[in-house]
Amino acid sequence: MENSEKRLTIKDLAEDDRPREKMERKGASSLSDAELIAILLRVGNASETAVDVAQRLLGQVNNSLNELARLSLHQLTRIKGIGRTKAITILAALELGRRRNAEGPINRERIFSSRSVIDLFQPVLADLPHEEFWVLLLNKSNRIIERVKVSQGGVGGTVVDPKLVLKHAVERLASAVIVVHNHPSGNPQPSDKDIALTEKLKNAAQLFDITLLDHVIVTDGECYSFADNGKM
The missing domain is CATH 3.40.140.10 (Cytidine Deaminase, domain 2)
Incomplete structure (x- = not known):
């Protein structure tokens, strides 16, 4: 008997819609915010792919990455489809982005002659x-x-x-x-x-x-x- 609780994965999407494959072909800049988050999530739930969960997550924060970054671990885990491990992965990625911004631009030496x-x-x-x-x-x-x-x-x-x-x-x-x-x-x-x-x-x-x-x-x-x- 088929397990009705089987989680939908990115592999369940048509190949052209899979974020990882799309990133390999076209680069990270070609992906939407939801697709990038889906890569972090890896899998969805019984009724949604990771992309679906990511789109719903963004919808709850007005599609704002800044608002998403303000959510706590507890707030993230209250969202359907996002357990503790996924929430920690999202928070870690957002923290890396925050630290990168704090570093400022790379000061590269200039060649004059x-x-x-x-x-x-x-x-x-x-x-x-x-x-x-x-x-x-x-x-x-x-x-x-x-x-x-x-x-x-x-x-x-x-x-x-x-x-x-x-x-x-x-x-x-x-x-x-x-x-x-x-x-x-x-x-x-x-x-x-x-x-x-x-x-x-x-x-x-x-x-x-x-x-x-x-x-x-x-x-x-x-x-x-x-x-x-x-x-x-």
């Missing part, structure tokens, strides 16, 4: 006995999103795959990149391979509407900037 890049990388790369190749990912304001080591080689060089450089840039939605590597020999002048790689990276980046702003070669003394030397 090759000097900014040298100051950032010379302490890291100048004394290494081997070559390393790094990419600096920047937003539209030339503020640093992230710096990533792409490859590491020997004294005479390192192999760099342009696809890997651009993979990092595309994944982090960078608007511009600066590539950096060191010359353990102390000679800051670019080799023919450095020049060819720079041109290849520049052309490849343009296909993704990403700007290669500079290629900086770091040593423990003088450094070299392709941009400062009119090579970009």
Whole structure:
């Protein structure tokens, strides 16, 4: 005999209506407030899916996340379909959002010139006995999103795959990149391979509407900037 008390789950929805799958396909911003809460709830009750319960919950707080955040654990558990575990999960998510807002915007360092890049990388790369190749990912304001080591080689060089450089840039939605590597020999002048790689990276980046702003070669003394030397 079928259990009439079986809880409806998100899997009971048509695939296009499942919040988790929708989030994977289109990103979190594509989901409604109810769909995001449904992901936290995971399952509904005997007559409602998690999305139904989330919609009813929001209806009781005038569809306001601010009002929802004011509810206590006791108040949440009085709502049909929301037990103690679900209520704690919702409150934890709301608290994370509150703490994020309290932190304010991320203060990302801004790159103004090759000097900014040298100051950032010379302490890291100048004394290494081997070559390393790094990419600096920047937003539209030339503020640093992230710096990533792409490859590491020997004294005479390192192999760099342009696809890997651009993979990092595309994944982090960078608007511009600066590539950096060191010359353990102390000679800051670019080799023919450095020049060819720079041109290849520049052309490849343009296909993704990403700007290669500079290629900086770091040593423990003088450094070299392709941009400062009119090579970009």
